[in-house]
Amino acid sequence: MRNKLHLRQFWSENRWLLLGIAWLLSLALGFFGFYIYAIENGEDWTAGDVIYRTFQLVTMNSGAVEGEVNWMLQAARFLLPLLTIYTVFQVLMQLFVEQMQKLRLRRQKDHVVICGMGRKGSRLARELLGLGRQVVIIENELKQENAKIFRHLGAIILAGDATNKDVLIRARILHARNLVCLLGGDSENLQTAYQAYQLTRTRRVGKLTCIIHLSSIDLLNLLRSCELSIQPGVPFELETFNPYERTARMLLQDNPGWREDSSLQDIPESLLVVGLGRLGEQLVVQAGYLWHLLKRQGRLCIKVVDRDAVEKIQNLLRNYPQLGKVCELIPQQADIYTAGPLQNILAKPGEQVLIQQTYICLGDPVLSLQVCLNLLQIPEIITGPIRVQLSKEAGLVDLLEKPLPGLGDVGRVRTFDFYDYACSAALILGGMHEMLARDLHEIYRTGSEFAST
Template identity: 35%
Template sequence: MSETTGDAHPDGSRKRVTSWQIRQWWRKNQWLAIGWLWLAAGILGFVGFARYFAALGQSRSFGDLLYLTIQLFVLESGAVEGPAGLELQIARFLAPAVAASTAVLALALLFYERFQLLRLRWIHDHVIICGLGYKGLVLAHGFHERGDRVVVIDRDEDNDLIDPCRKLGITVLIGDAASQEFLALARVDRAQYLFAVSGDDGANADVAVRAHAHVSKQSGPTLNCFVHIVDPRLCDLLRKHGPATDKDNRFTLQFFNVYDTGARAVLAQHPPFDRGPDGEPHLLVAGMGHMGESLIVLGAAKWRAQHGEANERLRISIIDRNAGELVKSLVLRHPQLTTACELVPLTMEIPSPDFVRGDFLFANDGGCDVTIAYVCLDDDTAALTTALALRQKVKEDGVPIVVRMRHDAGLATLLGGLHGDDSRFDGLHAFGLLDRTCRPELVLGGTRETP
């Protein structure tokens, strides 16, 4: 069960979502739509003139009709004597309107790009975000709210997240963030922070290398570079060396990972070590992607730190369609887990008949055997469905269920708003991964366990 950190457009009312979808469609298809309008105006004008002259008993050649039609777009041929048919009536208004709209749109695009580049000539102490996924969007929004000036670089001109950024007044450059050209355009030599947050670790590292090469050639303030590494273990290995600083103090490099940071925050907010009926805690992790792995590894480390001398092992049950293989791989990478934990792989689909029965939740005597459950699926709807299914089985036992969701908005907001109003949702706790881990103050502060 792989995890992603992509997400949907920020939730709002049905009207807001519809208007956003219309704007996105127009931004992607505006030139195609204008092309069709040009064609429609031309056809209507040609047919209209042909019928007009036929009604007068006059014969005009194809070339004459085409020339008159073209003149409609510059207001040269629409004024005719006598009644004009419906086609010509529409065409002589539509054609100049389409021509004017095309000119205005072209000028707006031209001057917008020039204006954005002009603004960048004097920008300094700003934040550059390379990669406009949802991590990038949350970071851009957070820094913008702090009052920082933000520049975003993304190679995908059809990215649906460009429009929300530009609406906030954030400059968005379309191009390769790892190129010297776009780093120079973004004035990386004057920036305070640079974040490389695409989904590709290699691309993020390349951005950092190119940025370092660029700023090392020039004088200016220190550039603090933060590189997101998708693999939590690799990120931890890189981070153990501490922030890297070049000899001229022009560049510092730090690594972060939203899954690791999120797992720390979840464990701080929802401690996993409450004792069960048999006196021992029993954790359930549904979904063993990056977030699930981080919860297991960090939970084991906490347990070992608190109970290592007692030689007690923490029991963790793991549900995933490939649970057995994933647990073997995890133990190979973290051999210390075997001394701190008893890992119980439960290989099953979510949902499946075995999962729906929920036998894994109960001991042989029929009592609930799980003390806390963490749902770490990559899809918000699937995660909430899974959490509700677990809740149905343990609603009388007061087992807390923590649901990893993409944002604190949307389904997470719904879940929070229903606490106390609907007993079916008592004990369910939503954790918006990106909103909790991509806050500027949290990323800039490192990986401290924050509530």
């Protein structure tokens, strides 16, 4: 089944190239077939005559010759007319799809325009389409198989550069309700948002809510401070989000201890973060922020395991100098790939800390699973729930949900897919909640001492 899917995808992405090769081979068969036929039958044909007769095979005007027909000419007599019919059919189908898409676009109103068809954009589009929303996707490097899948689901696909005004106009941005910028770089997302802002200045009905994905936290905070300074009267609303900040906050708030109404016994006082990448860093920052915001007593203990744990924690404290006042950060420097079982690192005499909550934030799904199973072997240290970052596409989630005997207490383990948290339909449909959360964060960032310098 998987081989069929790969074959279908390969054909969809390389259809015109393969058709071109088939045309060249068929024309070559026709040329050499006529050339050999002329020699065998004593015909005085020039090269021009052979080429002319070869092209006549396309319309079946020159294949009926007297005498014995060699195999190359015989093959060309059938292949070229069949290729002609198939090519014309494909071109007509392509034109039909394009014209139908143009007709649908003219009727689009209050739709969602998604710029970027990567993993985040594809998941968001699929979820929105499942909820019955109208979706237009703009993608510069369009894969035909993906486009076919999303067209079948009901999306309109436009090939083009989303930073180009003309492409946004084709997507009927003046009639859209939401624009979601999920392109590869922050600069591209900002440029797309700026072009949309310029276009909506002439909009007369409704407003456009533009949601920008930004990887840089500094740029995110800078842009958030400018969100309220958009010229009054322009029907344009700007919302920003960082997928790592958003995911970290949602992961923490999945635990009752991080909510305002939590009881004292629910409050985790010690965390373990394995992997201090961008998600791991935001888990530390957001945990410190929530600890401070909820006025917890003492300092939150966070143990960090990473190859460059000491250096990364120092950088984190430089960027968030007040973090050290609410958190006790314990770096555990170790290369997880080569350091052997993690229990040997965490169970060193004199360095043991009871861990009430664990987050494994590694990009490698196999390594994440290995670390998780290692931690389950030391229940005397890892006492609380374990959250493991595992992509659904990795195919390893079932191993924890339907465990084999001897794996340990996997009931404490919950997996999470980064992209499910980072960019979901709630980001679009629950915009008001996002604004309230941002307002709370902005008040906290500017009014409290726990701020990034």
